[in-house]
Amino acid sequence: xxxxxxxxxxxxxxxxxxxxxxxxxxxxxxxxxxxxxxxxxxxxxxxxxxxxxxxxxxxxxxxxxxxxxxxxxxxxxxxxxxxxxxxxxxxxxxxxxxxxxxxxxxxxxxxxxxxxxxxxxxxxxxxxxxxxxxxxxxxxxxxxxxxxxxxxxxxxxxxxxxxxxxxxxxxxxxxxxxxxxxxxxxxxxxxxxxxxxxxxxxxxxxxxxxxxxxxxxxxxxxxxxxxxxxxxxxxxxxxxxxxxxxxxxxxxxxxxxxxxxxxxxxxxxxxxxxxxxxxxxxxxxxxxxxxxxxxxxxxxxxxxxxxxxxxxxxxxxxxxxxxxxxxxxxxxxxxxxxxxxxxxxxxxxxxxxxxxxxxxxxxxxxxxxxxxxxxxxxxxxxxxxxxxxxxxxxxxxxxxxxxxxxxxxxxxxxxxxxxxxxxxxxxxxxxxxxxxxxxxxxxxxxxxxxxxxxxxxxxxxxxxxxxxxxxxxxxxxxx
Amino acid sequence: xxxxxxxxxxxxxxxxxxxxxxxxxxxxxxxxxxxxxxxxxxxxxxxxxxxxxxxxxxxxxxxxxxxxxxxxxxxxxxxxxxxxxxxxxxxxxxxxxxxxxxxxxxxxxxxxxxxxxxxxxxxxxxxxxxxxxxxxxxxxxxxxxxxxxxxxxxxxxxxxxxxxxxxxxxxxxxxxxxxxxxxxxxxxxxxxxxxxxxxxxxxxxxxxxxxxxxxxxxxxxxxxxxxxxxxxxxxxxxxxxxxxxxxxxxxxxxxxxxxxxxxxxxxxxxxxxxxxxxxxxxxxxxxxxxxxxxxxxxxxxxxxxxxxxxxxxxxxxxxxxxxxxxxxxxxxxxxxxxxxxxxxxxxxxxxxxxxxxxxxxxxxxxxxxxxxxxxxxxxxxxxxxxxxxxxxxxxxxxxxxxxxxxxxxxxxxxxxxxxxxxxxxxxxxxxxxxxxxxxxxxxxxxxxxxxxxxxxxxxxxxxxxxxxxxxxxxxxxxx
Numbered sequence: 001x002x003x004x005x006x007x008x009x010x011x012x013x014x015x016x017x018x019x020x021x022x023x024x025x026x027x028x029x030x031x032x033x034x035x036x037x038x039x040x041x042x043x044x045x046x047x048x049x050x051x052x053x054x055x056x057x058x059x060x061x062x063x064x065x066x067x068x069x070x071x072x073x074x075x076x077x078x079x080x081x082x083x084x085x086x087x088x089x090x091x092x093x094x095x096x097x098x099x100x101x102x103x104x105x106x107x108x109x110x111x112x113x114x115x116x117x118x119x120x121x122x123x124x125x126x127x128x129x130x131x132x133x134x135x136x137x138x139x140x141x142x143x144x145x146x147x148x149x150x151x152x153x154x155x156x157x158x159x160x161x162x163x164x165x166x167x168x169x170x171x172x173x174x175x176x177x178x179x180x181x182x183x184x185x186x187x188x189x190x191x192x193x194x195x196x197x198x199x200x201x202x203x204x205x206x207x208x209x210x211x212x213x214x215x216x217x218x219x220x221x222x223x224x225x226x227x228x229x230x231x232x233x234x235x236x237x238x239x240x241x242x243x244x245x246x247x248x249x250x251x252x253x254x255x256x257x258x259x260x261x262x263x264x265x266x267x268x269x270x271x272x273x274x275x276x277x278x279x280x281x282x283x284x285x286x287x288x289x290x291x292x293x294x295x296x297x298x299x300x301x302x303x304x305x306x307x308x309x310x311x312x313x314x315x316x317x318x319x320x321x322x323x324x325x326x327x328x329x330x331x332x333x334x335x336x337x338x339x340x341x342x343x344x345x346x347x348x349x350x351x352x353x354x355x356x357x358x359x360x361x362x363x364x365x366x367x368x369x370x371x372x373x374x375x376x377x378x379x380x381x382x383x384x385x386x387x388x389x390x391x392x393x394x395x396x397x398x399x400x401x402x403x404x405x406x407x408x409x410x411x412x413x414x415x416x417x418x419x420x421x422x423x424x425x426x427x428x429x430x431x432x433x434x435x436x437x438x439x440x441x442x443x444x445x446x447x448x449x450x451x452x453x454x455x456x457x458x459x460x461x462x463x464x465x466x467x468x469x470x471x472x473x474x475x476x477x478x479x
Numbered sequence: 480x481x482x483x484x485x486x487x488x489x490x491x492x493x494x495x496x497x498x499x500x501x502x503x504x505x506x507x508x509x510x511x512x513x514x515x516x517x518x519x520x521x522x523x524x525x526x527x528x529x530x531x532x533x534x535x536x537x538x539x540x541x542x543x544x545x546x547x548x549x550x551x552x553x554x555x556x557x558x559x560x561x562x563x564x565x566x567x568x569x570x571x572x573x574x575x576x577x578x579x580x581x582x583x584x585x586x587x588x589x590x591x592x593x594x595x596x597x598x599x600x601x602x603x604x605x606x607x608x609x610x611x612x613x614x615x616x617x618x619x620x621x622x623x624x625x626x627x628x629x630x631x632x633x634x635x636x637x638x639x640x641x642x643x644x645x646x647x648x649x650x651x652x653x654x655x656x657x658x659x660x661x662x663x664x665x666x667x668x669x670x671x672x673x674x675x676x677x678x679x680x681x682x683x684x685x686x687x688x689x690x691x692x693x694x695x696x697x698x699x700x701x702x703x704x705x706x707x708x709x710x711x712x713x714x715x716x717x718x719x720x721x722x723x724x725x726x727x728x729x730x731x732x733x734x735x736x737x738x739x740x741x742x743x744x745x746x747x748x749x750x751x752x753x754x755x756x757x758x759x760x761x762x763x764x765x766x767x768x769x770x771x772x773x774x775x776x777x778x779x780x781x782x783x784x785x786x787x788x789x790x791x792x793x794x795x796x797x798x799x800x801x802x803x804x805x806x807x808x809x810x811x812x813x814x815x816x817x818x819x820x821x822x823x824x825x826x827x828x829x830x831x832x833x834x835x836x837x838x839x840x841x842x843x844x845x846x847x848x849x850x851x852x853x854x855x856x857x858x859x860x861x862x863x864x865x866x867x868x869x870x871x872x873x874x875x876x877x878x879x880x881x882x883x884x885x886x887x888x889x890x891x892x893x894x895x896x897x898x899x900x901x902x903x904x905x906x907x908x909x910x911x912x913x914x915x916x917x918x919x920x921x922x923x924x925x926x927x928x929x930x931x932x933x934x935x936x937x938x939x940x941x942x943x944x945x946x947x948x949x950x951x952x953x954x955x956x957x958x
Contacts, residue, residue, distance in 0.1 A: 014523035018497035025500050032691045034710035037745060042705075044493035048527075194673075213512045231513035252732075266516060 002074070005061055009269065015049045017227045024233060026408070027219045039104050046100050054093045059085050076448055077269050099136060102129045103396040110394035119365040119382040122394070127361040129396055130354060147355035150399030155406060156279045156451060160352065163402050166465050167348055170405070173469045174321040175375060178328070178338055181476050184321040187359050189310050193238040199247045199307050200236055206300060207252045207286065208233075208432055213259055221333075221391060222247045224283075232258040241332060246287055247479050253286030254279055256435060260443035269446040276400060278442065278451050281409020281414065288408070289399035289415050290434070293334055294320050295426035326476065328376040330385045337408075337427045338476055339376065341468075344405040346371040347390075351398055409468035410455060416467050417459035481553070484540055485904040487531055488748065494528045496706045503712060504696045518583050521837040525579050533572045535753045538564050555927055556748050573955060578615060581608045582875040589873035596863035598844040601873070604769045606840040608875055609833060626834035629878030634885060635930060639831065642881050645944050646827055649884070651784045654854060657807070657817055660955050663800040672717040678786050679715060679727045684766065686731045687911055688713075692738055700870060701726045701812075703762075704731035707745040722813060725766055725802070732765030733758055734751060739922035749926040755879060757921065757930050759886020760893065767816050767887070768894050769913070773799050774905035805955065807855040809864045812859050816887075817955055818855065820947075825850040826869075830877055888947035889934060895946050895952050896938035 022042060030038065050060055062085055065078045088096070106125040113122035137146035148159045202285060214232035226232040234251035236244045257273050265271040273279040290296050297304075297320055304319075305311045311319070326336050332343040350367055353359060368387040373379045380386030392400055415422060420437045441458040455463050501521060509517065531537055540563055544557045567575070585604040593600035616625035627638040682868040683695060693711035705711040713730035715723045736752050744750040769775050776783075776799055783798075784790045790798070805815050811822040829846055832838060847866040852858045859865030871879055894901060901917045919936040934942050 010519075011527070012524055014520045014527075017517070017520040018501060021501050021504050022497060025504060029694055029696070031694050034692070034707075037707045037709060038496075040489075041493045041496040043487055045497060048490070157914065213510050215508055215510050217508070228513075228516045230516060231510055237777060263905055447840075 001064060001068075002070075002083040005065060006267075008058060008061070010267070012049060012052060013267065013269075015045055019045055020225060020227050021050075024217075024225050027221075027223065028217045028235060035108065039101075042104070043097065043101060047097060050093050050096060053085070054096075055087070059089065067470050073265075073268065073448060074470055075269060080447065081269060087140050091136055095132075095136060095139075099129075099132050100397065102132050105392040106396070107391060110388065110391055114299070114384055114388045115448075117382040117384040117388070119387055122383075122388060123361055123364075126364075126393060129203055129394075130361070130398075133396060133398065134355070137380045144357065147352060147399065150330040150351075150355070151402065154398075154399045155275050155403050156191060158399065158402070158406075163348060166405070166409070167341075167345050169465050169469055170345050172435070174338065174341055175470060177473060178326065178342070178376075179475060181338065184325055186325055186327075187242075187311075187314055187319065187322045189308070190240045191242060195307055196238045196242075196244045199304065200244055201299075202307070203245060203248050204252065206429075206431065207249070207256065207290075208435060209255055211309060214255060215278050216248075222251050224251045224258065226255075226258040226272075228271055229259055230264045230266070241334075246291055247333070249286035249291035252281045253283035256286065256438070257443050260435065260439040261446040262444045263282050265446045268446075272447055274445070274447045274449065275451045276333060276403035277406040277410060278454055280404050281410035282407075282438065282442065284408045284411040285438075289411055289422065290426055290431070292337060293423075295423065297298075297323070298427070299429040304402060323477075328378050329376060330372065331381050331389055333389075338472055341405045341408060342375050344401050346375060346404075347401040351401065354398065404410050406463075409462065409465050412471035413455065413459050413464060417461065417472060480540065480543060480547075481549075484544060485746075486650070486656075487537060487540070489746070491528060491531060492746065494524055498524055498528075499704060503696075503704050506700075506702065507696045507714060514587065518580075519948070521583070522576065522580060526576060529572050529575060533563070533567075533575075538568065538677050549783055552744075552749060552823050553745065557925065559578040560748060566619050570615055574611075574615060574618075577609050578608075579733040581611050582873070585875070589867065589870055593863050593867045596861040596867070598866055599620070601862075601867060602840055602843075605843075605872060608873075612875060612877060613834070617849070624834065626831060626878065629830075629834070630881065631878075634754050634876045634882050637756075638884075639761060642827060644825050645881075645884070646820075648944050648948055653817065653820055653951060656952060656955060657821070657855075660805045660817065662806050663804055665804055666721075666790075666793055666798065666801045668787070670721060670787055671718045674719075674786055675717045675723045678783065679723055681782060681786070682724060682727050682779075683731065685908075685910065686728070686735065686769075687914060688731055688734055689738060693734060695727075701730050703730045703737065705734075705737040705751075707750055708738055708740050708742045709745070711774065720813075725770055726812070728770035729762045729766035732762030735765065736761040736922050737837065739914065739918040742924040743924045744925045744927070748923075749809060751926055753924070753926045753928065753933060754930045755882035756885040756889060757933055759883050760889035761886075761917065761921065763887045763890040764893060764917070766900065768890055769905055769910070771802050771816060772902075772905050774902065776802070777906070778908040803954075807857050809851065809857060809859050810868055812868075817951055820884045820887060821854050823874075825854060826880040827884075830880065833877065885942075888944050889942065892934070892938050892943060892946040893949035894950060896940065 019042065022038065022045075024033075034372060062078060062082050065074075065131060066082050066126075070078065095288075097292045104127070106122075106129045109122050133150075134146050135204060137149050141149055145160070151160065151163065200216065204211065209232075213230040214226075214234070215235060217235045219235040220237060222234070222236045224232065225233045232255045234248070234255045236248045236251065238244050254273075257279060261271055261273070294316070295317060301316045301319055304360035314322075324336065328336045328339055329335055332347075333338070335343050346368070349371060350364065353367060354364070365383055365387045369380050372386070390401075404475060418437070420434070425431070425433045442454055445454065449457065452462065455461075489906060498521065501517065501524075505513075505517060525586070541561050543558060544553075545561050549557065585601075585608045588601050588604035591878045592598060612629075613625050616628050620628055622678060624639070630639065630642060679695060683690065686709075692709040693705075693713070696712060696714045697716060698714040699716060701713070701715045703711065703713045711734045713727070713734045715727045715730065717723050733752075736758060740750055740752070752761075773795070780795045780798055793801075803815065805817045807818055808814060811819070814822050825847070829843065832846060833843070844862055844866045848859050851865070871881075897916070897920075899913070901913060904910070904912045921933055924933070927934065931941065934940075
């Protein structure tokens with residue numbers, strides 16, 4: 001029975017390996033006009049995966065396995081798999097395939113709309129996708145609100161009640177703090193893109209990410225993907241600022257997590273990080289706790305000055321201040337650490353609206369602009385810097401953004417509660433020790449432990465958003 | 480019946496799309512340590528393709544279709560497919576899978592051996608692969624010599640009798656010519672790699688290759704791959720010479736062919752070029768007839784000088800002479816037009832030896848070195864510049880090299896016999912007209928017409944190697 005399961009699992013892994021490689025190719029280099037044919041091929045491959053996972057044979061096999069005694073790894077894997085199958089057991093394969101096609105169409109429409117800066121070109125495709133998601137959620141669990149289901153899909157155990165509480169703290173504690181913080185002048189210098197790339201390779205080396213088991217590429221939106229622990233890929237984008245450095249550090253957090261998952265899990269379904277929230281805690285940890293710290297730049301600023309001689313006119317303190325500059329801006333991925341959760345709060349409120357009875361597809365972009373004005377005092381001039389800035393919704397990722405704020409909060413909790421002196425290790429440029437520590441407590445497990453177990457294991461207590469507020473207050477009141 | 484076939488064909492196309500994307504990724508960017516896991520996934524996907532193509536159901540379907548009336552396209556496709564299935568009908572799936580695994584191991588061994596410059600590290604893996612090929616050929620057709628089968632597999636209708644005749648001309652006419660030609664001093668200048676890349680993009684533009692339907696990348700060995708007419712990829716390598724330019728023009732020949740195959744064939748099995756020989760005739764045409772002509776460089780040399788100002792010290796004539804410099808060298812891919820067929824002759828003689836009764840795996844590298852000494856008067860100092868220089872045999876590509884020489888000869892025949900004034904079009908920088916002409920007579924058809932029909936169609940007569948000898952004599956006696 002287990003052999004049969006492993007054989008099917010191997011096939012599913014092979015399809016997913018193919019789909020992941022195709023998708024990475026599409027996001028980084030594939031020619032524009034290849035879209036249509038690729039879509040057709042991808043749909044065929046997705047159909048092949050579903051022919052297995054939606055078969056009675058597979059469902060029966062997983063159910064049978066859930067009733068026998070298995071080792072710790074297999075027990076967890078089968079439990080996760082059964083949960084997924086149970087959720088979809090009443091959803092016809094055709095609907096899931098249609099969903100997959102709608103989301104491909106929607107991200108295509110998003111691209112075109114973004115280029116034209118016009119939400120109206122995106123609206124219909126988005127509406128179709130939302131309707132399909134509501135339909136599927138209605139079948140999966142008619143007794144639970146669709147958005148609560150989506151939140152739980154993304155981060156097990158989370159729902160509107162918990163997130164409302166979390167985001168209330170953002171409103172009560174962080175928004176007032178933003179108003180207190182004075183901004184410092186930013187560094188006015190356009191770094192050469194080719195040298196930026198060389199510097200990102202320097203940072204990769206400084207973080208000790210292994211390029212024999214991974215690579216760096218470029219894409220419009222930075223992301224990290226992996227098919228197994230020996231092939232982990234991060235991308236960045238080079239623009240006219242130093243954004244590439246912080247976004248590389250962010251992706252390196254995801255990438256270190258993936259690369260340090262035990263290679264013994266490579267053949268299993270546990271080979272992925274356990275949840276978006278835990279994943280984002282790692283990217284935020286490397287980006288903010290390490291990458292926006294003075295200790296880190298004490299060790300690396302001279303190299304940056306060497307590679308960009310124009311930076312010699314700025315002291316380490318000035319550079320550090322610019323890295324931690326607080327400013328109300330329109331674009332989430334360029335946001336500073338302090339205003340970041342407000343960007344997420346806005347997306348959370350819009351998602352709640354989408355899944356409420358008041359929802360009107362024609363109002364989304366206005367609502368977006370209104371919320372930016374309300375919370376950050378600024379208003380997008382067009383949809384490209386408004387609702388069209390993120391690709392996520394076009395993929396059908398609803399309930400996903402909140403995990404970004406959650407991740408920042410978990411990173412802060414790790415910072416305060418871990419048994420390791422993280423500040424000291426950063427000062428000593430002992431990133432290897434930090435990697436090892438995170439590997440031991442988080443990374444190695446892949447999806448073996450639940451998010452709660454992970455948080456409990458590294459900090460000795462359950463998730464507590466107060467550390468996040470404390471972290472931001474301490475860091476930004478110091479100034 | 481046709482619907483059922485088209486459904487299976489779509490699946491096979493989807494698997495091949497995935498395999499091709501994975502392979503392109505592997506050749507260009509994939510991290511070193513990803514090899515083992517990727518191999519496993521590729522084998523699983525290859526197994527899935529075979530589960531279709533080796534099924535009784537598929538065989539029966541193709542056989543049935545071969546007996547009914549179909550349109551011109553489907554008739555040709557079914558005939559080609561049936562021929563392939565008939566050939567393999569007695570070969571067990573397990574053997575084909577083992578062959579696929581052996582060739583993956585062999586190319587891995589080749590990489591290591593090449594780095595160590597030691598044939599002995601490659602020998603065993605190569606031997607296993609050769610034994611497997613002999614075994615499969617023995618099953619496929621016990622009454623035909625294995626090497627004759629391989630030659631026909633690669634270029635329909637060709638065998639040792641025809642190639643012996645062809646290569647005799649190389650020996651009788653071209654080797655003596657090489658000895659007559661005096662070499663001109665080469666250009667001694669190391670072009671910056673980043674500017675080389677910019678210049679290759681300039682050449683891509685000059686050839687009118689459409690980057691919305693294709694891309695340029697880098698790999699250790701330049702190659703072209705395509706999954707359909709809207710995704711055609713060429714790679715080059717940037718070293719300390721201008722080799723990147725000629726190899727880009729070579730790959731652009733393959734790439735233009737692929738890109739100009741009628742997009743109506745994208746969903747069929749006719750979407751590939753008809754044979755390696757015809758394919759190579761196109762790459763040689765763009766590389767030699769266009770790319771090594773004075774007319775082409777009259778239009779583009781000033782741009783080259785602009786991008787590489789050091790070239791201002793060399794006149795167009797000097798640059799042209801250096802492009803057409805004749806020199807007995809060890810490396811095939813860097814060989815000039817005149818010595819090139821001798822490199823192929825050597826490989827042909829070694830392949831004949833491999834499939835003869837005298838074959839001894841321990842002698843291959845010595846034999847290689849002896850033949851270079853005999854025909855070109857130079858002897859490799861190590862295996863990396865000897866037998867390990869080409870990856871092809873490690874892939875199991877035997878009988879393939881001869882098509883390279885055939886391609887050069889077909890290009891020469893097209894040059895002399897076509898109804899278009901090619902020389903004039905090159906002078907006028909009207910590459911679009913040449914592209915159109917080749918599209919009309921060759922490219923658009925994909926595999927719809929046979930190689931003989933293609934040659935007959937464009938030149939009004941069957942293949943005739945004398946044009947090749949004439950071309951080389953005219954070009955190199957002029958000097």
